[in-house]
Amino acid sequence: MHALIVIAHPNQDSLTHAVASRFSQGVTASSCHHSFEIADLAAEGFDPRFTQADIDLHLKKAMPPPDVAAEHARLDRADELVLVYPVYWWSFPGLVKGWIDRVFTQGWAYEEGADGGLIKKLAHLKVHLIAIGGADQRTYARHGYFDAMKTQIDHGIFGYCGARIATSELLLASDTGFPTTHLEAAHALGSKIFASQQ
Template identity: 65%
Template sequence: MHALIVVAHPNPGSLTHALARRVAEGISEANPLHTVEFADLAAEQFDPRFTSGDIGAHLRQMTAPDDVAAEQARLDRTDALVLVYPVYWWSMPALLKGWIERVFANGWAYDDADGKLVKKLQHLPVHLVASAGADQRTYARHGYFGAMKTQIDHGIFDYCGARVVTSELLIQPDAPDLNALLDTVQRIGRKVFDTPREESAAKAA
């Protein structure tokens, strides 16, 4: 089984990158034969801007831009997708949002034609790992976590049919130390392939 871990943070020494590495360790611990690929969007200089080429691809007037097609091919060979990111302004960073907007395109992630939606990513289990700087009381008081689940879990992935298996919000201020957060994501990594791709597709169908 092959996992793609997408990281959206410009600093390779950040907690976000450390969390991604520990997820990978957990995946390897569960089965050394599992493979892990990292998509470091900042290091790879992925362009998150939605351009006229993306609009043309959305309207089926032209093929997807080369960088988008490369990301879609990377996802096509993936059995589980893991997104690791910090919470910026109660959502994901613009770099990651732009990656989703461009890559999860009409005709590939979903098919919106003649008023009928076809969800095309029912085979893909998704694991979301977000690192939060505010405490749990702040998220609960303002309903931020529920809002994030609505816009990300449901608004993005459910729209494409991808099943969100894990939606973890790591609350930094409430953790006894950062090791506790790292241990949490390592446990998540061990369970990434608890539901095989075939079973996930069958349930979605």
């Protein structure tokens, strides 16, 4: 089994990178038969801007641009998608949102049927979301931010394409034992990602 771990943080020394690293260590510790690939969007210079080429792809007037085709290939190799990201303005960083905008395309992630209905094409993909936030749990609860994130991301993006959310974690700086507990949680999550397939 193979996991694609997507990271969007420009600082290689960030907690986001450390959490992704511990998650990947958990994957390999669980079985020698499991593998992972890191998609470090910032380090790789992925361009999140939605351009005319992306519009042409959406309208089925062109093939995917090379960078989008490469991301499709990475996702096609994966059994599980893991997104590890800092919370910016109560959502994804722009780099992750741009990656989704450009990569989760019509014809690949979903299809508008001849009858106008929606064909969800990512039912085979399980998704794990690990968000790292700075505010405390009370702030998220009081303003409904976590529920809003789940509605927008879990349902609005992945549900639309048919992908199943297997894990949706919010790791906060106010959590007891921060940051050690976050690294331990990431390792534990990685070690059980493929548990049901063994």
